[in-house]
Amino acid sequence: MSEQIKEKKLITDIFVEGARKGWNIAVHSTIPNVLMAFVIIYILNASGLLKLLGEYVGFIMTPLGLPGESIAVFLAAFLSWGGAAGVLVALVQEGTLNAQHIAILLPGMALVGSTVQYMGRILGVLGVPGRHYPVLFGICIVNAYLAMFVMQFLV
Structure with a gap:
């Protein structure tokens, strides 16, 4: 009978392997998405397109108690969660969104x-x-x- 010997990995080896995988995800996926979102928001702001987007399509967000520009977060979420988080942070930094808006947008x-x-x-x-x-x-x-509609009443 042949026995299969299972190699036991040390907890430190498992940790290092997981850290490497996490690093690769961050470097190759999350950071580029968030950076792309910041660049897009900057370009939209500089060109005035974010304001236009908020004025002409943002009416969808006003029943939720959100500014029109928040539609950019919702649209970015379709492409990438990391990108949407980047758009969200950029809009918070410029003062367009506050903590209540974030709570409504997250669901x-x-x-x-x-x-x-x-x-x-x-x-x-x-x-x-x-x-x-x-x-x-x-x-x-x-x-x-x-979910966002309900959340506006909970915050």
Whole structure:
């Protein structure tokens, strides 16, 4: 009989391996997304497009007690959670958003977070037909909006 000998890893080796994986995720995914968000918000601010976005599309956010510019956070959340966090922080730094706004936005960010990324990673791999994507995205949007609507009464 052949016995399989399982190699026991030291706790320090497991920690170092996890730290390396975490570092790679941060360097190759999170930091670039957040940096991209800061750059986009800076460009939108400098060009005046963020103000226009808030005026012409922001009406969607006003029933939630949010300024129109907060739509940028919600839209960024579709692409990347890290990017949305970057947009959120940038808008807080410029004084557009406050703590109450953040509390309202977070459930919405969580419910639509990285939807576009997951479309390819999950729905595409599972072979879900493209005709179902609008319904699936719609469910995410409605859930997120309802969660933010409820949250405005809780904060």
